[in-house]
Amino acid sequence: MGPHSTDEVPEAKEDIRSLSSSHRHTPNLPYMHKVGVPPKQNLFKEFKTTVKETFFADDPLRSFKDQSKSRKFILGIQAIFPILEWGRSYNLTKFRGDLIAGLTIASLCIPQDIGYAKLASLEPQYGLYSSFVPPLIYAFMGSSRDIAIGPVAVVSLLLGSLLRAEIDPTENPAEYLRLAFTATFFAGITQATLGFFRLGFLIDFLSHAAIVGFMGGAAITIALQQLKGFLGIKNFTKETDIISVMHSVWASVHHGWNWQTIVIGATFLGFLLFAKYIGKKNKKFFWVPAIAPLISVILSTFFVYITRADKKGVQIVKHIDKGINPSSASQIYFSGVYLLKGFKIGVVAGLIALTEAVAIGRTFASMKDYQLDGNKEMVALGAMNIVGSMTSCYVATEHLKKANLPRVQFLIVEMSPVTDIDTSGIHALEELHRSLLKRDVKVNTSTLIALYVSKNPLCKKLNTAESHYVLFGNNSCLLYIV
Numbered sequence: 266m267g268p269h270s271t272d273e274v275p276e277a278k279e280d281i282r283s284l285s286s287s288h289r290h291t292p293n294l295p296y297m298h299k300v301g302v303p304p305k306q307n308l309f310k311e312f313k314t315t316v317k318e319t320f321f322a323d324d325p326l327r328s329f330k331d332q333s334k335s336r337k338f339i340l341g342i343q344a345i346f347p348i349l350e351w352g353r354s355y356n357l358t359k360f361r362g363d364l365i366a367g368l369t370i371a372s373l374c375i376p377q378d379i380g381y382a383k384l385a386s387l388e389p390q391y392g393l394y395s396s397f398v399p400p401l402i403y404a405f406m407g408s409s410r411d412i413a414i415g416p417v418a419v420v421s422l423l424l425g426s427l428l429r430a431e432i433d434p435t436e437n438p439a440e441y442l443r444l445a446f447t448a449t450f451f452a453g454i455t456q457a458t459l460g461f462f463r464l465g466f467l468i469d470f471l472s473h474a475a476i477v478g479f480m481g482g483a484a485i486t487i488a489l490q491q492l493k494g495f496l497g498i499k500n501f502t503k504e505t506d507i508i509s510v511m512h513s514v515w516a517s518v519h520h521g522w523n524w525q526t527i528v529i530g531a532t533f534l535g536f537l538l539f540a541k542y543i544g545k546k547n548k549k550f551f552w553v554p555a556i557a558p559l560i561s562v563i564l565s566t567f568f569v570y571i572t573r574a575d576k577k578g579v580q581i582v583k584h585i586d587k588g589i590n591p592s593s594a595s596q597i598y599f600s601g602v603y604l605l606k607g608f609k610i611g612v613v614a615g616l617i618a619l620t621e622a623v624a625i626g627r628t629f630a631s632m633k634d635y636q637l638d639g640n641k642e643m644v645a646l647g648a649m650n651i652v653g654s655m656t657s658c659y660v661a662t663e664h665l666k667k668a669n670l671p672r673v674q675f676l677i678v679e680m681s682p683v684t685d686i687d688t689s690g691i692h693a694l695e696e697l698h699r700s701l702l703k704r705d706v707k708v709n710t711s712t713l714i715a716l717y718v719s720k721n722p723l724c725k726k727l728n729t730a731e732s733h734y735v736l737f738g739n740n741s742c743l744l745y746i747v
Contacts, residue, residue: 320463325638344641348405369552370413372559374664379582381416382659384487385425386434387445389582391659392416394590399661402649408641412625413664414649419483420618420660422490424448426505427610431603444607447598450654451611456619457647460640479617495530497523497578523578529568533561594655611660615650618662622646625663 325344329337343350374396382392396415403414428434428448434441459467489510493501498521502513540557543550568574575581598604623639646662653661 319466325640345644346405347408347641369555372556374413374415376558376562378416381418381421384418384421384490385416385445385659386429387425387442387659388586390586391442391445391657393585394656395653395658395661398590398656398658399649399653402652403645406641406645406648408637408645409663412622415661415664416659417618417621417662417664418487419480419621420614420662422483422487422505423617424610424614424660427613429503431606431610440603443596443598444603444610445659446593446596446654446657447603447607448610448614449650449659450597451608452615452618452660453611453647453650453652453654455612455615455647456643456650459619460643460645460647463640494580495527495534496521497526497580499580525574525577526579529565529574529579533565536561590656590658592655593657597654614660615647618650618660619643619646622663 328340332340375393378392378396379389380392382389382395385391400414407414424445428441428444432441432444458464485507486505489507490505492498492510492514496514496517498514498517500513500517500521502509504510537554537557541554544552544554569579569581598607623642650658650660653659
């Protein structure tokens with residue numbers, strides 16, 4: 266035992282020296298920290314968590330927790346009809362603003378709805394009907410404060426093209442109208458079902474490029490279709506492609522064009538463009554482009570009446586049925602060969618209308634800094650189209666007013682080498698903004714940037730009338746225009 270212990274002592278001292286030597290060199294080496302592997306969840310818990318994050322990310326039942334039965338009943342009614350919640354704070358000042366907004370929108374929608382009904386190959390009164398009942402339903406069930414409800418160009422054009430592929434509106438106008446009501450009913454069913462089962466996230470899978478391409482193509486198609494009325498052509502092709510339309514236009518150049526119609530159309534088109542220019546040039550005259558369409562309708566009607574231009578080939582709207590929406594519940598196809606056709610047309614039209622409506626609603630909500638529940642919006646839109654199909658309306662959705670959309674632009678101004686500019690904060694803000702919008706959390710871009718600037722000691726904020734400058738250090742800045 267003795268000899269072995271004496272031999273081991275020098276070895277132990279040698280090990281201690283090497284260990285201490287290695288410790289002296291460790292500060293020069295990078296510090297490595299091991300992270301523990303989280304416990305593995307079973308398949309059922311992982312699936313449950315994923316489903317909850319997908320369908321119930323906003324926890325819609327959190328307000329019902331620890332509440333009495335009567336209170337839960339009231340909260341449930343308010344969830345279905347938000348007007349019962351915000352109606353308690355309604356006052357005369359808000360009514361005055363709503364009255365002015367309603368009159369302005371009505372002056373714009375009356376001529377538009379007549380034109381949209383023609384795009385869908387329906388009589389003019391059905392466009393007006395569709396701007397009466399659906400907004401009333403949405404007022405009780407919707408939660409967006411800044412949108413107008415009624416027919417829109419894209420949905421009208423799409424619905425008309427799909428309906429004309431099944432029934433000729435000139436040969437069978439009654440069957441065509443019934444199929445339009447059937448498609449509207451199933452469009453509402455589709456929208457309400459998506460909202461009830463909280464499937465609104467499916468809309469997010471629609472590609473932005475596809476939507477922009479569709480809207481651009483629809484705009485071109487609508488413009489081409491207006492050549493018939495602008496040039497006064499009576500025998501016009503029923504096709505919508507550019508080749509067929511242009512062939513029909515140039516084929517009738519010698520005997521089909523009406524110069525009186527062209528003069529009237531060009532005059533009032535110039536008037537509308539000039540009114541739009543005035544509204545953009547001077548913000549005090551914002552009401553001019555809004556009321557210009559109604560003024561055009563009144564003046565053109567008066568001009569045609571005193572000159573009797575309708576006797577010289579100028580086409581007019583003619584008779585519009587009087588009264589409010591008649592019932593159309595008995596005209597919906599619930600059986601027969603047109604039931605499946607109406608279902609397919611309604612699903613397509615409903616999804617397109619829903620995509621546009623949710624995008625517009627979210628945009629205004631983020632602009633005005635309030636929360637918007639996409640699933641509730643879908644239920645409200647679906648309910649108004651279901652009721653609308655029974656009151657002589659066709660597919661309605663939210664209007665797009667491009668002049669009111671917020672626009673935020675980021676621009677890096679290089680006053681020094683680009684390496685001196687820290688853009689990580691900007692990217693973080695953009696990512697945070699997108700994340701919050703996806704989760705329907707109310708957010709204001711200016712507030713986010715102001716918060717970032719206030720927390721960053723290297724930043725200084727300078728405001729002007731239309732833009733904001735954020736200085737990073739001394740030589741570089743971020744310019745964002747709201």
